[in-house]
Amino acid sequence: MAIKDYLKDAIEIGKAMGVTLKHLAQPPVTVEYPFEPVPVYPRFRGRHELRRYDNGLERCIGCMLCEAACPTGAIYVEAAENDPEDPVSPGERYAKVYEINLLRCIFCGDCEAACPTEAIVLGHDFAMANYHRRDFILTKEELLNPPEPNVIIRPE
């Protein structure tokens, strides 16, 4: 093996190291996941949320159309009549029980499409692991977002 070959190899290594050194100075592309938020696309379909109106009333009227649209039977709704003095939602009807079984849900978004009041939306939360099966059934209290709406309405 001639000395020329050694030199050639050394140049190759130098080039490669150059690439490495160049990236050393750049910011990392990976995310320290549990400690840093992960950016998601605006149309990402994650954990469901039930929205409210600005005045605090629930948007959901308990019409059960989401339940009818759901291809996996993941949604269970029981409706009841609003007390006109202390309504839960505008109009006569509200959802007394609203449950989503996350183990069944396939995040297709048909419930969103079926909802006449844009009450149920798929949010951006995707970290839904849990220790017990029963904890995968989200109740209405867990689904209702805080009084100030924080969910982005999707463009479509």
Place this chain on the structure above:
Amino acid sequence: MAEPITLTIDDRQVTVPAGTLLVDAAAAVQIEIPIFCSHPKLDPVGCCRMCMVEVETPRGPRLMTACTTPVAQGMVVHTNTESVRSVQEANLAFILANHPLDCPICDKGGECPLQDQTLRFGPGVSHLVEPKRLAKKHYLISETIVLDQERCILCWRCIRYLEEWEDKPQLGLFQRGNDTVIDTFPGQPVDAKTSGNIIDICPVGALTSRVARFDFRPWQVTRTPSICVHCSVGCNLRLDSRTHTLRRIVGRENMAVNDQWICDKGRFAYAWVNSPERLRYPLLRRDGRLVPVQWREALEYVAERLHTLREEHGPDAIGFIGSAKLSNEAAYTLQRFARQMIGTNNVDHRDGGDVAAWPVGIPALAHLMKPQYGPDPQVDTVFLLGVDPSEELPILDLHLKRSVRRAGMRLVLAHPRRIELTRYRGPYLGYRPGTEVALLNGLVKAVLESDAELPGEARERAEELAQWVAPVDDALLQELCGVDPDTVREAGHLLARSRQALIVYGPLAARGPQGPAVRQALVNLAAVTGHFERLAYVGLEANSQGVRDVGLLPHRLPGHLPLDQTDGVRRLEELWGAAIPTAPGLTYSQMLAAAGDTLKALYIVGADPASERPAWAENLEKLDLLVVHELVETATVERAHVVFPALGWAEHDGTFTNLEGRVQRAPKAVTNPHTRAAPDWMILDHLASHMDVDWPYADVRAITGEIAQVVPSYRGLTWDALGDQGVQGDVDAARPRPKLAPATQPPLDPEPGHPLVLVTGTVLYDGGNLVGRTPQMRAVAFPTGAGLHPEDAATLDVAPGDRVRVVSPHGSLELPVHVDDRVRPGTVWIPEGLADAPVGALLDGIYPVPVRVEPGKSGE
């Protein structure tokens, strides 16, 4: 019958009877014409203009409403031309102009004709930019029905139903033009007993049920065809259930029973099925308290105690009480258990052995029905003795009203209270309670004295008959019965001249010691008028007919078999593999009177005698063993030693026999996951096996099969053969042959100091243990009170609302007064089953019951 008519609809030849409406002719060849106001069971009105079709006339094609136009020979009709389509689109656009699009919260959404037809025939886009009309939403027209005037499309179906069927025009159109609304008349809510039917026929969500409000979506529910168990008409129902709960009840069509109508009690009073207060576990009394135990423990205890008591006191120290609400299968197993396992005929139900019943009911309800479609009613006169259909059998009431108004049927009413049906023309005999036999003899006499030709046997024995009834003269009718002799004559002539008369009596007229004489007098009357085949006894409970047929009686075995008919009894003994006792047992009231005395143990299935009569409640406490099958906690359960939780009619299979002998299925519709309850027959079957006898019942259908084997009129009936519409048993097989005999009016013993007579009876909305669990039914429940005629109220100087004490020789009862001119002068009316007023406190098996009214302790 007129010639059938042939016409052309959309190039297809159709042949229909004359008088058919175009819309029905089109339906006969599966051509759909959209309709809203037209309804097959209501008169045509043509107000929604949806059914426009093009008819070729000499002056060119003309648009006509198919729902009001009768067919004509050679008519040429088009249902799908451009002008028809444009009219349909425009019409729907007009209807939708003011119809709120709140389908997501509307209970009709999903089964709404307006939704469906908009999708099929509608324009697809709306041109409306102006705001919609506003009217009353969520507006109660009764305790059970909600009206939404905005959704209403003014088809008048509800108005027409209440007018044409109920004959109670309680809804009307108000305002005009764009402002027209449906409303009640001021201060008068809809209170017709079958008002809920307007919910079913409303083509939009304007009328919805308040009881089932928001409880269901039409696409979610499982629909089970079943029947109603509130009265003996046996209306066909559909039970809509979801997630193990009953969500809604709607009427189901059966043209032989209820047409498609049901009463409000059947429609709304179902909350008890889902009630959290249902009994869940077998209960055993320990240290004075009922504690939940395992089935095995409770069954072993009962088996052991029954065995011991039978050894110690003999079989006749044990009694069995069933209920006419039980299915045929439960009643059959109960009487088999009593007769085979214990060896006693002490087995009965309320209004069982205490009432002199006739073994068969009405020959066919269809004979009273449908004057406007199908054959005319075959019955032209109905004689009702001690039956108030308006309160007791609301759908029979509906049929009678319809036939009276549409087919000229005549009613002859004999009742100690001026019942609602007396508003129709026809003789009304408001007799004094206890004088039924004299009244009936008076009728027989009137028939004999009329010029009518007597049938068969009655003709041969006319003189004998005349002798029997001779003592009943005008003075007696006037003095004793308190009826007008001319009215009696009119009624008698009406019955004698009638082509087909139905003679119906109820338990009110034939209870107690004078019952057999009343029955004999009725047989005589039926024989002299020639209507013997149409003499009918109607019980009031769902299975009054069935429990009698399957032998839940102290003196009759299954199939109305007398205890002394050795051939039949031997066949039954071979089938059961046990000897059957030959002595008649105690009746319901006798058992309860002897309880704690000669009777040591009572086994009660689905009955609550403790709340019926305070004296019985005390007796039950003295028993050595009280076993109760029950759905919810009752006064009887509180006194029981062992309680078995039972299943309701919607939770297990069973068959019921209605007042015309039609055996109908009530299949399992819901499963209650919260209870360990079991069907009555299964509890008895397990109890038998704990007493070392294995019954051959794998399921309830095996019992149905055995009943079909031993009851002659049910021969050949199987669960599958019954289908959704039921099968009428062979009623003729069960009808006894007529036996003429004198019927003697028992003397009335007026009790000194008790000038008035008590009249009891049933009201539809009572304070029942099950009905009261629907809050809306509680609101319409009959108010607790004693009814007095205005004259008597004036004599006694009491005003409505005053508290009085009604005293009979056997007890007293304190309750408020209501003054009612429908109550007969000289009587006090206290219905059975009122909340906090056990009228049984005044009774002691004596009929009629003399009472007096004293001022009560007011203000307490």
